[in-house]
Amino acid sequence: MSFLxxxxxxxxxEEPGTAVVQLTPTAYCTYPGHAYSVSLHPWDIEDDWRVQMAKVAVIAMQPHVLAIGEAGLDKKKSPVPMEVQMEVFREHVKLSEMLHKPLIVHCVKAVDELLAIRKEMGVKHPWVLHGYRGGPEQAEQLRKQGIYVSLGLDYNTDTLLDMPFKYLLLESDTYGDVNVLYKLVSEDMEADEQSVRSLVAKNIVAFLKSHDDASFE
Ligand SMILES: [Zn+2]
Incomplete structure (x- = not known):
């Protein structure tokens, strides 16, 4: 865990256990040694989403599944009506709270709806909004409401430099090389790459454990 x-x-x-790998509801078997998250992505919601969610719930119970997600709301790329996306997202929130596994959020142009659901469901544990490309002001506003951000290759440099160290989280997502990302981030921070790696690995573990000891808040 300490080298995620x-x-x-x-x-x-390449090295198992160094990344949280996203699984879909059809991931019946998983490779040992890896860390996982599982969800029904808002792009993949089908009419029988309750069946899809039942599969997600079964996979989510496995011990090597450390987080729920990426789940969320997408007004741009998902053809699914927002009410349905919100209902499916609420199911992921319930799963996250019930299993004490943190939630990785996908959110495109639906921050208001996201915050409304968080409030309505009384969630206290931190979430992480992945692939954040916005500016530092919005990141801070989200942070104040318990939603942290993780940065990929297309991060906003001001957001990176403004962010308190303890919240820095990095991700490769679908297209990125995590080693390239670490190089860029270290250069922007004018910091030694190994120190940035240690810092982020520590932060990722703190986030993943946030349901147990609130260490990320
Ligand atoms: Zn992704």
Whole structure:
């Protein structure tokens, strides 16, 4: 656990256990040694989403599944009506709270709805909004409400430099090389790459444990 450098990816890392690998509801078997998250992505919601969610719930109970997600709301790329996306997202929130596993959030142009659901469901545990490309002001506003952000290759440099160290989280997602990301981030921070790696790995573990000891708040 202590060497998790990548909080969200859709690819298997060369070295098992260094990244949280995203699973879909059809991931019946998983490779040992890896860390996982599981969800029904808002792009993949189908009419029988309750069946899809039942599969997600079964996979989510496995011990090597450390987080729920990426789950969320997408007004741009998902053809699914927002009410349905919100209902499916609420199911992920329930799963996260019930299993004490933190939630990785996908959110495109639906921050108000996201905050409304968080409030309505009385969630206290931190969430992480992945692939954040916005500015430092919004990141701070989200942070104040318990939603942290993780940065991928297209991060906003001001956001990176403004962010308190203890909240820095990095991800390769679908297209990124995490080693390239660490190089860029270290250069921008004018910091030694190994120190940035240690810092982020520590932060990722703190986030993943946040349901147990509130260490990320
Ligand atoms: Zn992703």
């Amino acid at each position: 450098y990548d909080i969200h990816t859709h690819d298997f890392p």
